Amino acid sequence: MVRSTPTTVEWRFARGDATADEIQSVVDDLLAYLREPSSDQTRAARRTGAEPAALAGATVWVREGEQGAEPLLTTILVGIAVSASSRVIESFWADVFWPYLRRRLGSASLGGRVDDREASRE
Amino acid sequence: MRRSSPYDDLEPSMWRTLLAGAAVFHATRGVLGRLCDAAERDDTVKVLLLNLGRAARRFSRHKQDDQAAVAAVVAAWAKELHAALDDPELAYDTRHLLAETLRRLDQAACRDPFLPMLRAVEVHARALYGEHWRATSLSLMHRRSHPRGADPAQDPYAVTAMTPWPPGPTRARVELHIFSDRFGPAAYAALPTLLTHECVCHVPARQDQACNDSEFAEGYLDWVAYEYLRLWAMKLDPELGPMVRKHAERLRDVLCGDVTTKAGMARQCGHDAARELEGWFETEYDMTPDESRRRVLRLAVELNVVDRPLKLKNNFVSQLRKPFPPYLDKALRGWREQTVTGEELLDRVVEALP
Numbered sequence: 001m002v003r004s005t006p007t008t009v010e011w012r013f014a015r016g017d018a019t020a021d022e023i024q025s026v027v028d029d030l031l032a033y034l035r036e037p038s039s040d041q042t043r044a045a046r047r048t049g050a051e052p053a054a055l056a057g058a059t060v061w062v063r064e065g066e067q068g069a070e071p072l073l074t075t076i077l078v079g080i081a082v083s084a085s086s087r088v089i090e091s092f093w094a095d096v097f098w099p100y101l102r103r104r105l106g107s108a109s110l111g112g113r114v115d116d117r118e119a120s121r122e
Numbered sequence: 123m124r125r126s127s128p129y130d131d132l133e134p135s136m137w138r139t140l141l142a143g144a145a146v147f148h149a150t151r152g153v154l155g156r157l158c159d160a161a162e163r164d165d166t167v168k169v170l171l172l173n174l175g176r177a178a179r180r181f182s183r184h185k186q187d188d189q190a191a192v193a194a195v196v197a198a199w200a201k202e203l204h205a206a207l208d209d210p211e212l213a214y215d216t217r218h219l220l221a222e223t224l225r226r227l228d229q230a231a232c233r234d235p236f237l238p239m240l241r242a243v244e245v246h247a248r249a250l251y252g253e254h255w256r257a258t259s260l261s262l263m264h265r266r267s268h269p270r271g272a273d274p275a276q277d278p279y280a281v282t283a284m285t286p287w288p289p290g291p292t293r294a295r296v297e298l299h300i301f302s303d304r305f306g307p308a309a310y311a312a313l314p315t316l317l318t319h320e321c322v323c324h325v326p327a328r329q330d331q332a333c334n335d336s337e338f339a340e341g342y343l344d345w346v347a348y349e350y351l352r353l354w355a356m357k358l359d360p361e362l363g364p365m366v367r368k369h370a371e372r373l374r375d376v377l378c379g380d381v382t383t384k385a386g387m388a389r390q391c392g393h394d395a396a397r398e399l400e401g402w403f404e405t406e407y408d409m410t411p412d413e414s415r416r417r418v419l420r421l422a423v424e425l426n427v428v429d430r431p432l433k434l435k436n437n438f439v440s441q442l443r444k445p446f447p448p449y450l451d452k453a454l455r456g457w458r459e460q461t462v463t464g465e466e467l468l469d470r471v472v473e474a475l476p
Contacts (some may be wrong), residue, residue: 008445016267017266019265025302042407099130099131102131102263103130103131103132103133104133105266106263106264106265106266106267107263107265107268107297108265108266108269108299109262109265109266
């Protein structure tokens with residue numbers, strides 16, 4: 001079996017109406033579902049071409065980008081480190097993570113991506 | 123009995139919250155406008171509506187299927203209405219209104235009211251756009267904040283809609299986003315307005331990009347969508363129609379009142395342009411206001427399906443200020459006399475660009 005190169009990405013989003021802690025909690029739930037072979041989330045992950053077990057082993061961190069007197073102007077950072085290509089991570093985000101987050105915390109939970117950067121690639 | 127949500131973007135409990143509130147609003151829609159007005163001056167009615175929202179959230183979490191949730195919310199609200207009616211101090215008008223509301227509550231049913239609203243609007247929009255129409259699907263979503271971050275007392279329309287760009291060649295997805303904690307009667311009555319905007323302005327549009335501060339797509343066409351809503355409201359739902367018209371006007375005031383954003387300025391610019399054009403047809407051709415308005419509507423629909431860059435259409439709108447440039451005056455006369463098509467009219471705009 002060919003293993004994908006481990007990849008770490010960190011994306012910056014405009015703040016929505018959810019806090020970093022709330023998003024982190026939903027991420028943790030999602031990763032737990034990905035460990036269940038028959039869950040809806042595992043099936044959705046397979047459709048993206050990803051190996052759910054690899055995604056379940058991902059490290060995902062969510063934190064506030066800044067502190068500010070006006071929270072609306074601050075950003076949310078989402079980092080993902082996983083044994084998969086960046087293309088798979090993009091698909092995973094668009095087809096699994098974001099729909100799940102939107103369903104749980106609402107369509108305004110996170111704003112648009114304001115800065116894409118790949119933090120490191122091994 | 124449904125235990126899941128018919129909409130992928132809603133958890134079952136969130137779906138039941140929206141369904142239960144909407145089921146009550148739909149059943150009582152004939153008096154909903156009066157309830158909404160009464161809530162502004164009568165605390166009893168205001169509290170009743172707030173408690174309806176609370177009941178919808180509470181029972182949606184605790185009940186395991188849609189029908190049980192709707193039935194529990196209806197029963198809880200009926201009990202509240204009875205309690206309010208027991209108050210001997212209740213004003214005569216309010217008593218009459220609440221008694222009528224209670225009577226209509228019997229008709230509350232566990233049926234999705236959102237998709238039929240879109241389908242009703244779609245019937246009219248499809249007839250308008252003919253072969254250019256794209257079949258629609260509906261995504262219902264929730265959000266946890268007001269779409270404009272507004273004070274609900276000033277802006278009770280805690281809903282918004284969008285059509286993701288680009289649509290497919292023959293299909294488009296319309297999204298309704300509802301702030302569930304503030305989903306009240308005014309927001310419910312605004313749904314046909316939002317759906318009409320999406321169906322008239324965006325679903326059949328042929329253009330190169332989406333732009334939320336387009337004078338054409340969010341301004342001129344928005345004005346046109348309000349006009350079509352006014353024409354269609356009673357056909358969409360005879361009972362809700364008058365309230366839809368009233369809240370469409372209020373929502374327009376809310377949205378047009380915000381000229382601090384580029385989107386707000388574009389909306390106002392486009393509305394002004396539509397009015398200028400309406401006045402031009404009226405004076406130049408001695409038309410009645412109705413006749414001239416129909417021309418403005420027809421031209422908008424024609425231009426919306428001409429596959430040209432949105433910036434060009436914006437440019438056309440931005441020139442609709444009297445006196446119109448001579449080339450535009452001539453092109454509009456040609457369009458009126460059917461010697462110039464909408465596509466050719468936009469070509470003239472290109473030719474006139476510096």
